[in-house]
Amino acid sequence: VETIEDVGEFGLIRRVRARLPESGPALLLGSGDDGAVIAAPDRRVVASTDLLLEGRHFRRDWSSAYDVGRKAAAQNFADIAAMGAVPTALLVALVLPGDLPVSWVEELADGFAAECEVAGASVAGGDMVRGEVITVSATALGDLQGRDPVRRDGARPGDVLAVAGRLGWSAVGLAYLESNVPRSQLERLTAGDFIKAHRSPTPPYAAGPQAADLGATSMLDISDGLLADLGHVAEASGVRVDVRTGLLDLSAVHSPVYALTGGEDHALAATFPPGTSLPPAWRTIGVVHEGSPSVTVDGEPWSGPSGFNHFGVSGQ
Amino acid sequence: VETIEDVGEFGLIRRVRARLPESGPALLLGSGDDGAVIAAPDRRVVASTDLLLEGRHFRRDWSSAYDVGRKAAAQNFADIAAMGAVPTALLVALVLPGDLPVSWVEELADGFAAECEVAGASVAGGDMVRGEVITVSATALGDLQGRDPVRRDGARPGDVLAVAGRLGWSAVGLAYLESNVPRSQLERLTAGDFIKAHRSPTPPYAAGPQAADLGATSMLDISDGLLADLGHVAEASGVRVDVRTGLLDLSAVHSPVYALTGGEDHALAATFPPGTSLPPAWRTIGVVHEGSPSVTVDGEPWSGPSGFNHFGVSGQ
Numbered sequence: 001v002e003t004i005e006d007v008g009e010f011g012l013i014r015r016v017r018a019r020l021p022e023s024g025p026a027l028l029l030g031s032g033d034d035g036a037v038i039a040a041p042d043r044r045v046v047a048s049t050d051l052l053l054e055g056r057h058f059r060r061d062w063s064s065a066y067d068v069g070r071k072a073a074a075q076n077f078a079d080i081a082a083m084g085a086v087p088t089a090l091l092v093a094l095v096l097p098g099d100l101p102v103s104w105v106e107e108l109a110d111g112f113a114a115e116c117e118v119a120g121a122s123v124a125g126g127d128m129v130r131g132e133v134i135t136v137s138a139t140a141l142g143d144l145q146g147r148d149p150v151r152r153d154g155a156r157p158g159d160v161l162a163v164a165g166r167l168g169w170s171a172v173g174l175a176y177l178e179s180n181v182p183r184s185q186l187e188r189l190t191a192g193d194f195i196k197a198h199r200s201p202t203p204p205y206a207a208g209p210q211a212a213d214l215g216a217t218s219m220l221d222i223s224d225g226l227l228a229d230l231g232h233v234a235e236a237s238g239v240r241v242d243v244r245t246g247l248l249d250l251s252a253v254h255s256p257v258y259a260l261t262g263g264e265d266h267a268l269a270a271t272f273p274p275g276t277s278l279p280p281a282w283r284t285i286g287v288v289h290e291g292s293p294s295v296t297v298d299g300e301p302w303s304g305p306s307g308f309n310h311f312g313v314s315g316q
Numbered sequence: 317v318e319t320i321e322d323v324g325e326f327g328l329i330r331r332v333r334a335r336l337p338e339s340g341p342a343l344l345l346g347s348g349d350d351g352a353v354i355a356a357p358d359r360r361v362v363a364s365t366d367l368l369l370e371g372r373h374f375r376r377d378w379s380s381a382y383d384v385g386r387k388a389a390a391q392n393f394a395d396i397a398a399m400g401a402v403p404t405a406l407l408v409a410l411v412l413p414g415d416l417p418v419s420w421v422e423e424l425a426d427g428f429a430a431e432c433e434v435a436g437a438s439v440a441g442g443d444m445v446r447g448e449v450i451t452v453s454a455t456a457l458g459d460l461q462g463r464d465p466v467r468r469d470g471a472r473p474g475d476v477l478a479v480a481g482r483l484g485w486s487a488v489g490l491a492y493l494e495s496n497v498p499r500s501q502l503e504r505l506t507a508g509d510f511i512k513a514h515r516s517p518t519p520p521y522a523a524g525p526q527a528a529d530l531g532a533t534s535m536l537d538i539s540d541g542l543l544a545d546l547g548h549v550a551e552a553s554g555v556r557v558d559v560r561t562g563l564l565d566l567s568a569v570h571s572p573v574y575a576l577t578g579g580e581d582h583a584l585a586a587t588f589p590p591g592t593s594l595p596p597a598w599r600t601i602g603v604v605h606e607g608s609p610s611v612t613v614d615g616e617p618w619s620g621p622s623g624f625n626h627f628g629v630s631g632q
Contacts, residue, residue, distance in 0.1 A: 028360060029465055032552075034398040034537050035364035035458065037465050040356035044344060047440055048351035049455060051409040053447045082350040093367040093409075093453045124363060127453075131369045137409045137443075137453035139365060142351065149345055149353050221350050236348075 004105065004130070005098040012128060015102055019109040024122025026088035026143065036124035038089045038141055045088075046142040046149065048079035054134035062177050063199045065104045069111020070200035072136045075223060077119040078203035078266035080142035082221040084150040084212025087142045087205065089124040090116055095135035096128060108136070111200070119205050147212040150270070154217040155237035159271040161286035162278055164207035166197060167226055168253035171262025173198030203266040207281040211270045214278070219270035225261040227302055230269060230295045240291035241271075245298055247285045257304055260297065320421065320446070321414040328444060331418055335425040340438025342404035342459070352440035354405040354457055361404075362458040362465065364395035370450035378493050379515045381420045385427020386516035388452045391539060393435040394519035394582035396458035398537040400466040400528025403458045403521065405440040406432055411451035412444060424452070427516070435521050463528045466586070470533040471553035475587040477602035478594055480523035482513060483542055484569035487578025489514030509568075519582040523597040527586045530594070535586035541577040543618055546585060546611045556607035557587075561614055563601045573620055576613065 004012055022030055029037035038045075052058060052072050063071070077087040090112060096105060112123050121140070173194035203221070211219055218237055222229050230241045245256045253259050271288055278284065295302065320328055338346055345353035354361075368374060368388050379387070393403040408428060412421060428439050437456070489510035519537070527535055534553055538545045546557045561572045569575050587604055594600065611618065 029467070033465070033467050034395040034535075035362040035401070035456075035465075037399070037460070038361050038363060040359055040361045043356055043359055045354050045356045045361045045457065046351040047354060047405065047407055047455075047457065049407040049409045049441060049453075050443050051411065051445050051453065053411060053445055056445060056447060079350040083353070085351070089363065091363055091365040091455050093365045093455075095367065095369060095451060125365060127366050129367050129369055129372060131372060131449060131451070133447060133449060135411060135447070135451055135453075137365075137367065137451075139363075139407055139409075139455040140351075141361065141363065141457075144353070149349070149351075151345070151349050219350075 001101045003099050003101055004096055007102055009128065012102065012105060016105060016109045019106055020113050020123045025120060027122035027124055031125040036089065038124055040143060042144045042146060044144055046080050046083045046085040046144060047139060048076055049137070049139040050076050050079070052136040065107035066111040067199035068136060069108040070115040072138045073112050073115035074201050074203055075266055076138045076140035077115065077121065077205060078221040080140050081203060081205045081208025082219050082268055083142065084147045084209055084219065085142035085144045086209055087119040087121040087140055089122055089141040091124055091139045092126040093137040094126065094128045095131035095133060097132060097134065098130050100134070145209065147209065150212050150216050150219040152218050152220055152233050153236035155233050155239050155241065155271040155288050156217055157239060157288055157290040158274045159217055159288040160274060160276060160284055161241060161243065161269065161271055161288060162282040162284050163267050163269050164281045165204040165267030166265045167222065167248065167267055168258030168262035168265065169194050169197035170201060170264040171258045172253055197265065201264060201266045204268060204281055207268050210279065210281065211268065214272060214276055216270040216272055219268060222265060222267045222269055223263055225263045226269065227260050227295050233271070234293040234295050238293055240289040240294050240296060241286065242289055242296045242299060243286040249283060260302065261305055317417045319415050319417055320412055323418055325444065328418065328421060332421060332425045335422055336429050336439045341436060343438040343440055347441040352405065354440055356459060358460045358462060360460055362396050362399045362401040362460060363455060364392055365453070365455040366392050366395070368452040381423035382427040383515035384452060385424040386431040388454045389428050389431035390517050390519055391582055392454045392456035393431065393437065393521060394537040396456050397519060397521045397524030398535050398584055399458065400463045400525055400535065401458035401460045402525055403435040403437040403456055405438055405457040407440055407455045408442040409453040410442065410444045411447035411449060413448060413450065414446050416450070461525065463525065466528050466532050466535040468534050468536055468549050469552035471549050471555050471557065471587040471604050472533055473555060473604055473606040474590045475533055475604040476590060476592060476600050477557060477559065477585065477587055477604060478598040478600045479583050479585050480597045481520040481583030482581045483538065483564065483583055484574030484578035484581065485510050485513035486517060486580040487574045488569055513581065517580060517582045520584060520597055523584050526595065526597065527584065530588060530592055532586040532588055535584060538581060538583045538585055539579055541579045542585065543576050543611050549587070550609040550611050554609055556605040556610050556612060557602065558605055558612045558615060559602040565599060576618065577621055
């Protein structure tokens, strides 16, 4: 197997670049220079950065390089959409072991390119260094197209809480993967869809700008779990956010626990002024109340498990 | 000692954010939301990303966290300047061991903030995850202020080659550090200036836009070494670039080898049309010739050591 050590830094860069489109809608000057030049017609640019670490955010035996590439791009573009912007570009910095097959990195690049195509963006540049643990650090840029950015601090009592995208699918997929059922069997079960959801999420990119246009008062990307992330809206807005389990779509995930606490689906949650007519992408799941900043489930504090915390310590 | 494990993810984010200015010239909306919003008055944004890995790009016993923060910011902003743009924002993704003292991360943030102030930019956002090896992945953004980006492919025969900033200082500093002279003695010698240069470079940010305004035909940041990086200009422009050692400033670095091959000073190299009157920041060090793409030293191929290659394999 041809490894990174075999082809060297510049060889690897050439091989990766060959997999990526040289131009894109917003890409005025791509990689190959000190910096890329990306269109920012709005005169403001939205930027977000996120990092995936092997062993912590993905496992090579559970996810293909292509999945990892899609996931890294998707979770960053979801942040851009959650501000009400459209993704324009992705920059990627990689730590790669020298004995890693070149084909793994090529498939990773294919994953970046595929998710960029879904989101309407381009890979604009990157960096690669050799190290022990595969690390995928991605930064996404986006254009607001004249919209005001939708923040976390605008939710008001009486607002409707709604979600676009899936809740709990990735967590169910992870649970299946961790259950030690032979993979050959898993793929044939309905588990397959959940596992796919865990391997690479499908955030509802268009729903972000759509919500901004509808006057969303707050919005964010659900990365750590619905309840954990709504906590940020409650804190920033000074409100109580109440989720009604009767309104959640539980047809797929069986238990509300997955929908309430499962992370990494990168759904969007937003609050809208009362009476807003919501298009099909958005599903009403609760309401905003006056009260000390908190998230409640059917009016009560949640006493089940809490969302994923990267440092393993509750910081909420 | 208080560690990252002690304070948790959100505690750490709070502590780091407290060290960073909440607003800056181009920072319209800072961290705390899904994405930051940065001014892009030119309607184009320049973006570049670079990654520092402990053990590979820095050692904790040789560099303070503050130095690492400054260096990570500086090498990214140098890329922005090398396009002819002014730095506006920095996004930082970090891998941090759980047993790392919180104070180390706070000092790292101080380093980001300090270099941002020098460059006129702001820390706009970030991500932190726990892992074994300290990794600092930074993405810089910049504004062209109406200038055309200066690429690598515009050098023409007859152009003058010039450099702004230091050449070889960081490499000399590294050589001192590797020489096992007791640190207490090193600091008192003239070595101190070189070691400082290794720990955190001082790129000549203003010289980048200045060169663009002067009509520079090509420009790039010297990160891997003068000869190695000029190779990119030679390749992209289809020219022979000749460095005249008699024109190099060797008053500080003793040997031309350091100035020709030492990396990480993040000087800027540019080519200018013949007869361009260069301001003091720029020092003429050679000339561009017709010929197959190559870099020569006093008209001859360089037979000394080559520049630093991240994968340890010659890919030139």
